[in-house]
Amino acid sequence: MSMSNIFGIAGSAMNAQLTRMNASASNMANSSTVAGSEAEAYKAKRPVFEALLSEYQTNSKFPAVGGVKIAEMAQDDSPNNSLYDPGHPNADENGMVFMSNVNEVVEMVDMLAAARSYQNNVEVVNTAKQLMMKTLEITKA
């Protein structure tokens, strides 16, 4: 039954968008974390989406074939800002601390985009649900 697959597909997409929102929230929360070296400093996390097509195509009983999943959480490799703050407990021998490389504006925009995509999938589910209910009522004609 293909109509019921819509719930699995849109559900997987909602799940992926929520993970993306979570990553944004985590990045925002850690935007002012400081560390003693660039390697330890916080790097922004970016989810990488992948279609659930190739690996599940053969197994057509899987309800979310054609949906989406998080392939990996990649790290943003843009350089971390360093700050001269010799009084800071985490400062290195040169008196430098390393800020996170999170850009708040980017995170805000990404969160808005994720919320919009989530809403789109909610609408998809709603429409499919209404049509299924109407199909059930067909015998009342």
Place this chain on the structure above:
Amino acid sequence: MKLLDSAFAFSETALALRGQRMEVLSRNIANSDTPNFKAQDVDFKSVLNDAQGVTSMRATQGGHINRSQTASDANLVYTIPFNSSVDGNTVELSVEQAKYGRAAAQYQATLRFIEGDISGIRKALRGD
């Protein structure tokens, strides 16, 4: 119940196809942010050709297996986007949303036809 089967067969197949198209479109919407995802759609004409036996094999003898009447992967085509995107994704969300809404309306129309069939048969049975 050969009579009832043939009375509903047409709309039933149409309804299954409409549902399948909605699934394909929901797949596109779900993957609107996936890099390198290529949007797909059901090619109505090829499904129609298959159903009419123009291009497909037909079960003419007892041992033959009847292929299903609804769309298979062979009936899916890749859509050509109006604008290409940097990440190789060809889903255009507003286009897909419009298609999904239209497909939902078509599904509902097919439902109405079946409802009409049912109430017609019911009227004939009741005899009023």
